[in-house]
Amino acid sequence: MRHPPRSGLLLVGAAVALVGTAIAPTVTASGATPACTVEYSVTNQWDAGFQGSVKITNNMASVSSWSLTFDFAQGQEVTQGWNAKWSQSGTSVTAANESWNGSLASGASVSAGFLASWSGSNTAPTGFKLNGTACNVDGEPTPTDPPPTDPPPTGEAPKLHVSGNKLVDASGATRRMLGVNRSGGEFMCVQGYGIFDGPVDDAAVEAIADWKANTVRIPLNEECWLGLSNIKPEYGGANYIAAVKDLVAKVEAHGMTPLVELHWSYGQYTGNSAGCSDVHATCQKPMPDAQYTPSFWASVAGTFKDDPAVAFDLFNEPYPDRATSTTTQAWTCWRDGGTCPGISYEVAGMQDLVDAVRGTGAKNLILAGGLAYSNDLSQWLTYKPSDPTGNLVAAYHVYNFNTCASESCWNSTLAPVAAQVPLVAGEIGENTCSHGFVDTVMKWFDDRNLSYLGWTWNTWDCSSGPSLISDYDGTPTSYGIGLRDHLRALNG
CATH class of the missing domain: 3.20.20.80 (Glycosidases)
Structure with missing residues (x-):
C-alpha cells in the first residue's frame, strides 16, 4: 500500500519497542584519549555468516578522506558492505570512505556496516588503524567471541x-x-x-x-x-x-x-x-x-x-x-x-x-x-x-x-x-x-x-x-x- 501523508499522524507520541540486546565484541579505549577509537560490533550471527559494524571516532585533526584497516584472525571474509568501500586481501580488511562521507572533523564519528562469512570461531578483529594511525592504543581489551543469536x-x-x-x-x-x-x-x-x-x-x-x-x-x-x-x-x-x-x-x-x-x-x-x-x-x-x-x-x-x-x-x-x-x-x-x-x-x-x-x-x-x-x-x-x-x-x-x-x-x-x-x-x-x-x-x-x-x-x-x-x-x-x-x- 502507498501510504497516506504522515505529517498529522506523527505529531503524537508513539510507543517504541527498544529491547536491550548484547552487542559484542566492542573494542573501546580507556584512560587518555587515543588518536582514534573504533567500536566493533556483531549485530547478527548465523551458521556461516554474520552482520558487523564499525563506529570510527577521529580524535586527531580533521581529515577530508579516511581509510580504516584491521585484521581478521580466523578466516572471516567480508562479502558485502555499506557506508564505505570495503575490500579484503588475505586477513587484512580495508573500509575507505564513500564520496559523501569522507570529511571527518576532530571528534566526529562515522559508522559503516558489512556482511561476512565465518567458520569455527568468530573473534573480534585487531589492529585497527585510521589513515595509518593505530586506534584504541591505550588499553585494548582482549576480544571475545560474540554471543550466539x-x-x-x-x-x-x-x-x-x-x-x-x-x-x-x-x-x-x-x-x-x-x-x-x-x-x-x-x-x-x-x-x-x-x-x-x-x-x-x-x-x-x-x-x-x-x-x-x-x-x-x-x-x-x-x-x-x-x-x-x-x-x-x-x-x-x-x-x-x-x-x-x-x-x-x-x-x-x-x-x-x-x-x-x-x-x-x-x-x-x-x-x-x-x-x-x-x-x-x-x-x-x-x-x-x-x-x-x-x-x-x-x-x-x-x-x-x-x-x-x-x-x-x-x-x-x-x-x-x-x-x-x-x-x-x-x-x-x-x-x-x-x-x-x-x-x-x-x-x-x-x-x-x-x-x-x-x-x-x-x-x-x-x-x-x-x-x-x-x-x-x-x-x-x-x-x-x-x-x-x-x-x-x-x-x-x-x-x-x-x-x-x-x-x-x-x-x-x-x-x-x-x-x-x-x-x-x-x-x-x-x-x-x-x-x-x-x-x-x-x-x-x-x-x-x-x-x-x-x-x-x-x-x-x-x-x-x-x-x-x-x-x-x-x-x-x-x-x-x-x-x-x-x-x-x-x-x-
Missing part, C-alpha cells in the same frame, strides 16, 4: 511450508494465512520518530489475536535494519532488529504467523509514478536495489533461519511496469534485476533476493508479489524465480481502486496461478470507510481456500488510508468491522 521464540505458531498449491503445517494439515498488516516499521524509523507506530506490547498483539487473525504482516525498512548513517542510532541497527525480533516473538506467542516484509528501500527513482525523489528508503520504490536489499535479506534470513514459523515477503509492491516500455522488459526486470529501462539504480531481481535468503541456509516460506504494485500476476508463473526448497508463494495486493479488482480479472489471472502455487493476498482493502469491496474479495478467496490479510492495523483515517481500527485495543472502524466479523466467523 537469541534462540527462536517458543510460541505455537505453525511452521508453514508449500505442498503443491497449498500451505501446510508440520503435520501436513492445510492452512490459510488470514490476518492483518501491522504498519509502522517501514516509516517511523526513517522519519526519525521511533520504530513502530503505536503500541506493540503484548496487550496490543493480543488484540489482534482476539480478532481471530492467524497471521501478522510486519513491514520493514532496509536502511533501518542495516543501521545506515541516515538513521538515528536509537531507531536503527541493533535497536531496530531487537524491536522486530521482539514483535515477532509476541506474534508467535499468540499462535500467529509473523510475515516480515521489505516495504521501503534505497534507490533514487524520479520516473513515472515515483512516490518520492529521495534516494533513501522514504517511500515505495519500483524495485529493490542491488546495493542494499540482498544484504538486508541475507541478514533477516540469518536472523530467523532457525525459526521456520517466520515467513518472508520479499518486496512490498513492485512497479517496474511504470518505468519500462514493454511488459516483457518489466517482467524480466522483476525476475532478473540488473540495469532496468527507466530505473536509474541497479536493481535486485526476485531471483537475487531468493538467492540471498537461501544462501544463508534459511528454508522459511518466501512470498513474491507481481507487477503493478503486486496487483498483476498475469505472467508470474512464466517468470517465477527458482527456489531450491520449493517454498515459494505468489503474493497479490488488491484495493477497490486497482486495475485488477473484479471477479472476472481474478478468474482470468489469479485462478491459474492459484492452481499451481499457494496464493496469498498480502494486502486487501478499500478507501470507502466501508467493507463491501473486501467482502467480495474475501468470498472469492474463501471459495478457493486462499489466504488474505487486511490493510492495516493502524489508527489512521480509514478514507485516506484503509485503517482497520480506531484504537489499539482492537476497536474496529466501519471498514474494519467487516474483516473482524468475518475472521471471527471463520475461526471463532
Whole structure:
C-alpha cells in the first residue's frame, strides 16, 4: 500500500519497542584519549555468516578522506558492505570512505556496516588503524567471541511450508494465512520518530489475536535494519532488529504467523509514478536495489533461519511496469534485476533476493508479489524465480481502486496461478470507510481456500488510508468491522 501523508499522524507520541540486546565484541579505549577509537560490533550471527559494524571516532585533526584497516584472525571474509568501500586481501580488511562521507572533523564519528562469512570461531578483529594511525592504543581489551543469536521464540505458531498449491503445517494439515498488516516499521524509523507506530506490547498483539487473525504482516525498512548513517542510532541497527525480533516473538506467542516484509528501500527513482525523489528508503520504490536489499535479506534470513514459523515477503509492491516500455522488459526486470529501462539504480531481481535468503541456509516460506504494485500476476508463473526448497508463494495486493479488482480479472489471472502455487493476498482493502469491496474479495478467496490479510492495523483515517481500527485495543472502524466479523466467523 502507498501510504497516506504522515505529517498529522506523527505529531503524537508513539510507543517504541527498544529491547536491550548484547552487542559484542566492542573494542573501546580507556584512560587518555587515543588518536582514534573504533567500536566493533556483531549485530547478527548465523551458521556461516554474520552482520558487523564499525563506529570510527577521529580524535586527531580533521581529515577530508579516511581509510580504516584491521585484521581478521580466523578466516572471516567480508562479502558485502555499506557506508564505505570495503575490500579484503588475505586477513587484512580495508573500509575507505564513500564520496559523501569522507570529511571527518576532530571528534566526529562515522559508522559503516558489512556482511561476512565465518567458520569455527568468530573473534573480534585487531589492529585497527585510521589513515595509518593505530586506534584504541591505550588499553585494548582482549576480544571475545560474540554471543550466539537469541534462540527462536517458543510460541505455537505453525511452521508453514508449500505442498503443491497449498500451505501446510508440520503435520501436513492445510492452512490459510488470514490476518492483518501491522504498519509502522517501514516509516517511523526513517522519519526519525521511533520504530513502530503505536503500541506493540503484548496487550496490543493480543488484540489482534482476539480478532481471530492467524497471521501478522510486519513491514520493514532496509536502511533501518542495516543501521545506515541516515538513521538515528536509537531507531536503527541493533535497536531496530531487537524491536522486530521482539514483535515477532509476541506474534508467535499468540499462535500467529509473523510475515516480515521489505516495504521501503534505497534507490533514487524520479520516473513515472515515483512516490518520492529521495534516494533513501522514504517511500515505495519500483524495485529493490542491488546495493542494499540482498544484504538486508541475507541478514533477516540469518536472523530467523532457525525459526521456520517466520515467513518472508520479499518486496512490498513492485512497479517496474511504470518505468519500462514493454511488459516483457518489466517482467524480466522483476525476475532478473540488473540495469532496468527507466530505473536509474541497479536493481535486485526476485531471483537475487531468493538467492540471498537461501544462501544463508534459511528454508522459511518466501512470498513474491507481481507487477503493478503486486496487483498483476498475469505472467508470474512464466517468470517465477527458482527456489531450491520449493517454498515459494505468489503474493497479490488488491484495493477497490486497482486495475485488477473484479471477479472476472481474478478468474482470468489469479485462478491459474492459484492452481499451481499457494496464493496469498498480502494486502486487501478499500478507501470507502466501508467493507463491501473486501467482502467480495474475501468470498472469492474463501471459495478457493486462499489466504488474505487486511490493510492495516493502524489508527489512521480509514478514507485516506484503509485503517482497520480506531484504537489499539482492537476497536474496529466501519471498514474494519467487516474483516473482524468475518475472521471471527471463520475461526471463532
